Amino acid sequence: MKFGLRLRGGLLATLILFGAPVVAPVGAVFVSSSALAQTVQSISVEGNRRVEVETIRSYFKPGPGGRLDQAAIDDGLKALIETGLFQDVRINRGSGGQLIVSVVENPVIGRIAFEGNKKIKDEQLTAEVQSKARGTFSRAMVQSDTLRIAEIYRRSGRYDVRVTPEIIEQPNNRVDLIFTIEEGVKTGVKSIEFVGNNAFSSYRLRDVIKTRETNLLSFLGSGDVYDPDRVEADRDLIRRFYLKNGFADVQVVAALTEYDPEKKGFNVTFKIEEGAQYRVGAVDFRTSIPNFDPSSMRAYSRVNVGSLYNVESVEKSVEEMQIEASRRGYAFAVVRPGGDRNFEAHTVSVVFNVDEGPRTYIERINLRGNTRTRDYVIRREFDISEGDAYNRALVDRAERRLKNLDYFKSVKITTEPGSSSDRVILIVDMEEKSTGDFSVSGGYSTTDGALAEVSIAERNLLGRGLFAKASVTYGQYARGYSLSFVEPYLLDYRVALGLDLYQREQKSNSYISYGTKTLGFSPRLGFSLREDLSLQLRYSIYRQEITLPSSLANCNNVLGSSAFNPSPAFAASQTPPIDLSSTGGLGCYYDGEASLPVRKELANGKTLTSALGYTLTYNTLDNNKNPTDGLLVDFRQDFAGVGGDVSYLKSVVDAKYYTPLVSDIVGLVRVQGGMLNKIGSDLRMLDHFQMGPNLVRGFAPNGIGPRDLNPFGTQDALGGTKYWGASLELQMPFWFLPKEVGLKGAVYADAGGLYDYKGPTSWTATNEVNAPGCIPSTVNPSSAGTCTGLVYDDSKVVRSSVGVGVIWQSPFGPLRFDYAVPLSKGKYDRTQEFRFGGGTTF
Numbered sequence: 001m002k003f004g005l006r007l008r009g010g011l012l013a014t015l016i017l018f019g020a021p022v023v024a025p026v027g028a029v030f031v032s033s034s035a036l037a038q039t040v041q042s043i044s045v046e047g048n049r050r051v052e053v054e055t056i057r058s059y060f061k062p063g064p065g066g067r068l069d070q071a072a073i074d075d076g077l078k079a080l081i082e083t084g085l086f087q088d089v090r091i092n093r094g095s096g097g098q099l100i101v102s103v104v105e106n107p108v109i110g111r112i113a114f115e116g117n118k119k120i121k122d123e124q125l126t127a128e129v130q131s132k133a134r135g136t137f138s139r140a141m142v143q144s145d146t147l148r149i150a151e152i153y154r155r156s157g158r159y160d161v162r163v164t165p166e167i168i169e170q171p172n173n174r175v176d177l178i179f180t181i182e183e184g185v186k187t188g189v190k191s192i193e194f195v196g197n198n199a200f201s202s203y204r205l206r207d208v209i210k211t212r213e214t215n216l217l218s219f220l221g222s223g224d225v226y227d228p229d230r231v232e233a234d235r236d237l238i239r240r241f242y243l244k245n246g247f248a249d250v251q252v253v254a255a256l257t258e259y260d261p262e263k264k265g266f267n268v269t270f271k272i273e274e275g276a277q278y279r280v281g282a283v284d285f286r287t288s289i290p291n292f293d294p295s296s297m298r299a300y301s302r303v304n305v306g307s308l309y310n311v312e313s314v315e316k317s318v319e320e321m322q323i324e325a326s327r328r329g330y331a332f333a334v335v336r337p338g339g340d341r342n343f344e345a346h347t348v349s350v351v352f353n354v355d356e357g358p359r360t361y362i363e364r365i366n367l368r369g370n371t372r373t374r375d376y377v378i379r380r381e382f383d384i385s386e387g388d389a390y391n392r393a394l395v396d397r398a399e400r401r402l403k404n405l406d407y408f409k410s411v412k413i414t415t416e417p418g419s420s421s422d423r424v425i426l427i428v429d430m431e432e433k434s435t436g437d438f439s440v441s442g443g444y445s446t447t448d449g450a451l452a453e454v455s456i457a458e459r460n461l462l463g464r465g466l467f468a469k470a471s472v473t474y475g476q477y478a479r480g481y482s483l484s485f486v487e488p489y490l491l492d493y494r495v496a497l498g499l500d501l502y503q504r505e506q507k508s509n510s511y512i513s514y515g516t517k518t519l520g521f522s523p524r525l526g527f528s529l530r531e532d533l534s535l536q537l538r539y540s541i542y543r544q545e546i547t548l549p550s551s552l553a554n555c556n557n558v559l560g561s562s563a564f565n566p567s568p569a570f571a572a573s574q575t576p577p578i579d580l581s582s583t584g585g586l587g588c589y590y591d592g593e594a595s596l597p598v599r600k601e602l603a604n605g606k607t608l609t610s611a612l613g614y615t616l617t618y619n620t621l622d623n624n625k626n627p628t629d630g631l632l633v634d635f636r637q638d639f640a641g642v643g644g645d646v647s648y649l650k651s652v653v654d655a656k657y658y659t660p661l662v663s664d665i666v667g668l669v670r671v672q673g674g675m676l677n678k679i680g681s682d683l684r685m686l687d688h689f690q691m692g693p694n695l696v697r698g699f700a701p702n703g704i705g706p707r708d709l710n711p712f713g714t715q716d717a718l719g720g721t722k723y724w725g726a727s728l729e730l731q732m733p734f735w736f737l738p739k740e741v742g743l744k745g746a747v748y749a750d751a752g753g754l755y756d757y758k759g760p761t762s763w764t765a766t767n768e769v770n771a772p773g774c775i776p777s778t779v780n781p782s783s784a785g786t787c788t789g790l791v792y793d794d795s796k797v798v799r800s801s802v803g804v805g806v807i808w809q810s811p812f813g814p815l816r817f818d819y820a821v822p823l824s825k826g827k828y829d830r831t832q833e834f835r836f837g838g839g840t841t842f
Contacts, residue, residue: 042096042097042098042099043057043060043068043098043099043100043101044094044098044099044100044101045057045101045102045103046100046101046102046103047102047103047104047105048103048105049105049173050105050108051085051103051105056080056101056103057101059075059076059079059080060072060073060076060099060101061075061076068099073091073099077089077091080101080103085105085106085136086103086104086105086106087104087105087106087139088102088103088104089101089102089103089104090102090103105173106136106137106138107136107137107169107173107174107175108134108135108136108137108173108174108175109131109132109133109134109135109136109137109174109175109176109177110133110134110170110174110175110176111133111176111177112126112129112131112132112133112176112177112178112179113176113177113178113179114126114178114179114181115178115179115180115181116180116181116182116183117181117183118183119153119156119158119183120152120153120156124152125149125152125179128148128149128152129145129148129149129179130144130145130148131145131177137167137175137177142165142177145165145179146163146165146179149161149163149179149181150163153181153183153184155227155229156186156225157186157187157188157224157225157226157227158183158184158185158186158187159184159187159226159259160184160185160187161181161182161183161184162181162182162184163179163180163181163182164179164180164181165177165178165179165180166178166179166180185264186225187225187226187259187264187265187266188213188214188224188225188226188265188266189211189212189213189214189224189225189226189265189266189267189268190213190214190260190263190265190266190267191213191267191268192206192209192211192212192213192268192269192270193267193268193269193270194269194270194272195269195270195271195272196253196271196272196273196274197272197274198274199242199245199247199274199277200241200242200245201663201664203664203733203735203739204660204664205238205241205270206739207626207628207739208234208237208238208241209234209237209238210230210233210234210237211224211226211227211230211231211234211268212224212739213738213739214265226257226265226266226268228257231255231257231268232255234255234270235252235255235270236252238252238270238272239251239252240311240312242272242274243310243311243312244310244311244312245277245308245310246277246278246279246308246309246310247274247275247276247277247278248275248278248309248311248339248341248348249273249274249275249276250272250273250274250275251272251273251275252270252271252272253271253272253273254270254271255268255269255270255271256268256269256270256271257269276343276346277308277346278308278309278341278346278347278348279306279307279308279309279346279347279348280303280304280305280306280307280308280309280347280348280349280350281305281342281345281347281348281349282305282347282349282350283298283301283303283304283305283349283350283351283352284349284350284351284352285297285298285301285351285352285354286351286352286353286354287353287354287355288353288354288355288356289330289333289354289355289356292325292330292333292354294352294354297321297324297325297335297352297354300317300320300321300324301317301320301321301352302314302316302317302320303317303350309339309348309350314337314350316531317337317352318335318336318337318352318393319393319396319397321335321352321354322334322335322391322392322393322394323383323391323393323394323397325354326389326391326394330356331388331389331391332356332357332358332359332360332389333354333355333356333357334354334355334356334357334392335352335353335354335393336352336353336355337350337351337352337353338350338351338352338353339351358422359389359422360389360390360422360423360424361387361388361389361390361418361422361423361424362384362385362386362387362388362389362390362423362424362425362426363386363418363419363423363424363425364386364418364425364426365379365382365385365386365425365426365428366425366426366427366428367379367428367430368427368428368429368430369408369429369430369431369432370408370430370432371432372432372460372463373407373408373430373432373460373463373465374463374464374465377407377460377463377464377465378402378428378430380489380492381398381401381402381405382394382395382398383397383398384398390415390424395413395426398413399411399412399413402428402430405460405465406435406459407432407433407435407459407460407465408430408431408432408433409431409432409433410429410430410431411428411429411430412428412429412430413426413427413428413429414426414427414429415427435458435459435460436456436457436458436459437455437456437457437458437459438455438456438457439453439454439455439456439457440452440453440454449475449476449477449478449509450475450476451473451474451475451476451478452473452474452475453471453472453473453474454471454472455469455470455471455472456469456470456471457469457470465488465489466485466486466487466488467484467485467486467488468484468485468486469482469483469484469485470482470483470484476507477506477507477508477509478504478505478506478507479504479505479507480502480503480504480505481502481503482500482501482502482503483500483501483502484498484499484500484501485498485499486498486499490525494527494528495525495526495527496525496526496527497523497524497525498522498523498524498525498526499521499522499523499524500520500521500522500523500524501520501521502518502519502520502521502522503517503518503519503520504516504517504518505517505518506518508547508548508549511692511700511701511702511703511830512702512716512717513548513552513594513595513598513714513716514546514547514548514552514594514598514601514602514716515546515547515548516544516545516546516547516686517544517545517547518542518543518544519542519543520540520541520542520543521540521541521542522538522539522540522541522542523538523539524536524537524538524539525537525538532618532619532620533616533617533618533619534616534617534619535614535615535616535617536614536615536617537612537613537614538612538613538614538615539610539611539612539613539642540609540610540611540613540638541608541609541610541611541643541644542608542609543606543607543608543609544606544607544609544686545601545605545606545607546598546601546602546686547602548594548598548599548602552593552594552599552714593710593713593714594713594714594716595708595710595713595714595715595716595718595790596708596760596761596762596790597684597685597708597716597718597759597760597761597790598685598714598716600685600760601684601685601686607644607645607646607684607686608643608644608645609640609644609645609646610640610641610642610643610644611638611639611640611641611642611644612638612639612642613636613637613638613639614636614637615634615635615636616634616635616636617632617633617634617635618631618632618633619631619632619633620632621658625809626809627658627666628658628660628666629658629659629660629666630657630658631655631656631657631658632655632656632657633653633654633655633656634652634653634654634655635651635652635653636650636651636652636653637649637650637651637652638650639679640679640687641679641680645681646681646683646684646687647679647680647681648676648677648678648679648683648687649676649677649679650674650675650676650677650687651674651675651677652672652673652674653671653672653673653674654670654671654672655670655671655672656668656669656670657669657670661730663732664732664733664735665730665731665732666730666731666732667728667729667730667731668727668728668729668730668731669726669727669728669729670725670726670727670729671725671726671727672695672723672724672725672726672752673722673723673724673725674689674722674723675721675722676688676689676720676721676722676758677721678721678758682759682760683721683758683759684759684760685718685719685759685760688718688719688720688721688757688758688759689705689719689720689721689722689723689754690702690705690717690719691703691704691705691719691720691723691725691752691754692704692832693818693820693832693835695723695725695750695752695754695799696725696750696751696752696799696800696801696822697748697750697801697803697818697820697835698750698801698803698820698821698822698831698832698833699799699801699822699825699829699830699831699832700830700831700832701832702716702717702719702830703717703829703830703831703832704717704752704753704754704799704825704826704829704830705717705718705719705720705723705754705755705757705826706718706719706720706754706755706756706757706792706793706794707792707793707826707828707829708790708791708792709791709792709793709828710791715828718757718759718792719754719757719759720754720755720756720757720794721756721757721758722754722755722756723752723753723754723755724752724753725750725751725752725753726750726751726752727748727749727750727751728748728749729746729747729748729749730746730747730748731744731745731746731807732744732745732746733745742808742809742810743806743807743808744806744807745804745805745806745807746804746805746806746807747802747803747804747805748802748803748804748805748820749800749801749802750799750800750801750802750803750820751798751799751800751801752798752799752800753796753797753798753799755794755795755796756794757792757794760790761790762790793826793827793828795826795827797824797825797826797829798824799822799824799825799826799829800822800823800824801820801821801822801823802820802821802823803818803819803820803821804818804819804820805817805818805819815836816836817834817835817836818834818835818836819833819834819835820833820835821833
C-alpha cells in the first residue's frame with residue numbers, strides 16, 4: 001500500500017486520498033432506525049487486537065431510562081472514529097437484541113524515516129511531526145505532517161519543496177512511514193521596495209527592517225530568505241520607526257509580496273502613508289488618586305516640549321512613572337498617556353493620567369519552554385513575584401530583560417485568570433536557542449600585522465546564566481591568551497561580577513623598538529544605574545616588562561678596534577679632542593642605542609602595577625553596532641598605587657554624538673581627552689599616553705607627541721601626560737550599490753595634540769660596561785655611572801588632517817580603509833597616510 005502527497009511553491013498540488021469518499025464517516029455502516037429501535041440487550045465487539053473490548057463498549061452510553069437509543073449509538077460511532085485508532089468501524093444488528101461493533105484497527109507505526117533531507121536534520125523533523133514511532137498510524141495525521149514538513153522548509157526559504165509520504169506494510173499490522181523530500185533551491189527576496197515614503201529614503205528604511213535582498217554574500221546569512229512572518233514583523237518595525245520620529249499618523253497599509261518565476265524569488269513592497277510630523281506642544285500630569293501630587297512625576301518624564309513626538313519616549317516615561325508610583329506605596333497605580341493633536345500646528349499635547357487601577361494580585365508565575373535554563377535565572381529578571389500587586393510596567397520590563405539575555409529565540413509573557421477575580425497567573429513562554437560559540441578569527445592591520453584568534457565562549461553556562469570565554473591569539477606582532485568569567489547576579493543582586501586573566505606579548509615592530517610582556521588579573525563589578533547609564537568598578541593588577549635586542553642596550557662605541565664608553569673628560573683629553581657635540585653630547589648612544597627611558601625600564605626589570613578604577617557610561621545610541629543617532633560618553637579613571645611599584649591617577653573621557661542629516665548622511669562629532677597625574681613616585685614611560693591614528697588619522701601608531709631626538713638612536717616615542725582630540729565625520733552610503741553589500745563612505749577632519757612628557761630623563765645605575773648604557777664618569781668604569789643626555793621634543797603643536805574612508809560591514813566582520821593627509825604636524829612626527837584594519841569570526 002502506497003500513497004503520496006506532493007507540494008510545490010508552497011501549495012498542495014496533488015492529494016491522493018486514502019479510501020473512497022463517503023458522506024458518513026469512513027467505513028461506518030448504519031442500520032435502519034426501525035431495526036435499532038428494538039431494545040439493545042448486549043454489545044459485542046469484533047476485529048479488535050490492541051484496544052480492549054470494554055474500552056470500545058464504553059463509547060456507547062445509554063440515554064435517559066437506561067436505553068441505548070439511536071442518538072446514543074450515533075454518538076458512540078462518532079466518538080470511536082474520532083479517536084484515530086480505527087480505519088473502519090461498522091455497526092450491525094444481531095439476534096436477540098445484540099449490537100455488533102466491527103472495527104478494523106489502524107496499523108502501528110514501526111519507524112519513521114526521512115529521505116532526501118540535507119538542509120534540515122532528521123532530529124528537527126522528528127520533533128515537528130505528530131506521527132510517532134510505536135504510535136497509531138492515521139491518514140489525516142500523515143497529511144498534516146506532510147504539510148508541516150513543507151511549512152518548515154518554507155520557513156527556511158525553500159518554496160519549491162516536494163514531500164511524498166510512503167507507507168511500507170510490515171507483518172502484525174505494522175507499517176513503516178517514509179517521508180521522501182525533494183528540497184529544491186532556496187527562494188530568496190529579490191527586491192524590497194517602499195511606496196509613499198517621503199521623509200525617509202528607501203535606503204534608510206532598509207536599515208530598519210530585518211528582511212534583506214539576495215546578493216552574492218547571502219549564503220553567509222539567512223536574512224534574504226523569504227519569511228511571511230518576518231515581513232509582517234517588518235511592517236511593525238517600520239511603523240515603530242516612524243512613530244519614534246514624530247509621525248503620529250503613520251500607517252503601513254500593506255506589505256505586498258509577489259513571486260517572480262523568472263527571478264525565482266519574491267518581490268516585497270511596503271506601502272506607507274506617512275502623515276505629518278508632530279512635535280510635543282505641551283506636557284501635563286493629572287491624577288484621580290487622593291493625596292497624590294501628579295507634578296512629582298515630571299522628573300521621570302522623557303518627553304520634552306518642542307522635541308519630536310516619540311512614542312518610545314512616551315512608553316519609557318509611562319514605565320518609569322508607574323514603577324515610581326509603586327515605590328511610593330501606590331501599588332495599583334496605572335499611568336495612561338493621552339495625546340491631543342493640533343493638526344494645523346502639527347503638535348501633540350501629551351497628558352499622563354495617573355489613576356487607581358484594578359486591585360489585582362499575581363497568583364503564580366508559570367514558566368514554559370526553558371528546557372535548559374534554570375527557573376531562578378528567569379525569575380530573577382522579574383522585579384515582582386507571586387503575591388505582589390500586578391504591575392504591567394514591571395511585567396513588560398521583565399519581558400524586555402529576558403529578550404536581552406539572548407538565551408531564547410522568543411519570549412512572550414501573557415496572563416490567565418487566577419483562582420479568583422482579583423488573581424492573575426503570568427505565563428512565560430520561551431523557546432531556547434544555542435548559547436555557545438566557537439570561533440576562529442583572522443585579520444590584518446597596518447599596526448599589528450597578521451593576527452589569528454581561536455576562542456570558545458558560553459553565554460549560559462550550565463543553564464545558570466553564567467558567561468565564560470577562553471581565547472588564544474597569535475599574530476605577527478601580538479600574542480597572548482585570555483580567560484573571562486562573568487556572574488551577572490552576584491549574591492542574587494543585580495550586580496555583575498567579572499574576572500579576567502590575561503597574558504599579552506607585543507613585539508617590536510616598525511613603530512616601536514622594544515617589546516612588552518604583560519601578565520594580569522582584573523576583577524570588576526558592573527551596575528546598571530538606568531537603562532542609559534551604567535557604572536563599572538574594577539581592580540587591576542599586572543606585571544609588565546620590556547624586552548630589547550642587546551644591540552640596542554649595550555652602551556658600547558668603537559674607537560679603533562676597541563669598544564668603550566667615552567666620557568666628556570676622556571673626550572676632552574684626546575688630541576684632537578673628541579667633539580661630543582657632534583653626537584648631540586649623547587656619548588654611548590653613538591652606536592644606535594634605544595632611548596634612555598626604554599633602557600631604564602629594561603634595567604628596572606619586571607614592574608608590578610596595582611590600580612583601582614571605574615568607568616561611567618552614558619549610552620543613548622539607537623544601534624550599538626551601526627549607530628545613526630544618539631550619544632555615547634565614557635569617563636574612566638584609574639588610580640595606581642594600591643601596592644605595586646608605580647603610582648598615578650589617569651583620567652580619560654571619550655564622547656561620540658551621532659545625528660542623521662540629509663539623504664541618509666550621518667554626522668559624527670567626537671571629542672576625547674586624557675590626563676595623567678603623578679602621585680608620589682616618578683612616572684614610567686610605559687604609563688604615558690601613546691597616540692597616533694587613534695587620535696588624529698594620517699599619523700603612524702605612536703607617531704605624534706614627545707619623541708627622543710637622538711639622531712643615532714631609535715628615536716622612540718616617549719608619550720605624554722595630556723592629550724585632546726576632536727573629529728568631525730560624515731558617513732554616507734554608496735547609493736549606487738545594493739544596501740545589502742554593507743559599504744559606506746566617510747569624509748572627516750581630525751585635530752588633536754599630545755604633550756607634557758614627565759618620564760625619566762636620567763638615572764643612576766651600576767656596572768654599566770655592558771649593561772643598559774649611560775654616560776659614565778670614567779672610561780670603561782666598573783662602578784656606577786650617571787645616565788643623562790635625553791634630549792626630546794615636547795612642542796604643543798596641533799596636529800590635524802583630512803581624509804576619506806570606506807567602511808564595510810562585511811559578513812567577515814567590520815573592515816575599514818582610511819586615507820588621510822596631515823595638514824599640520826610636529827617636526828618629528830611620523831605619518832602614515834593609508835591605514836587598514838579589520839577581522840572576522842566564522
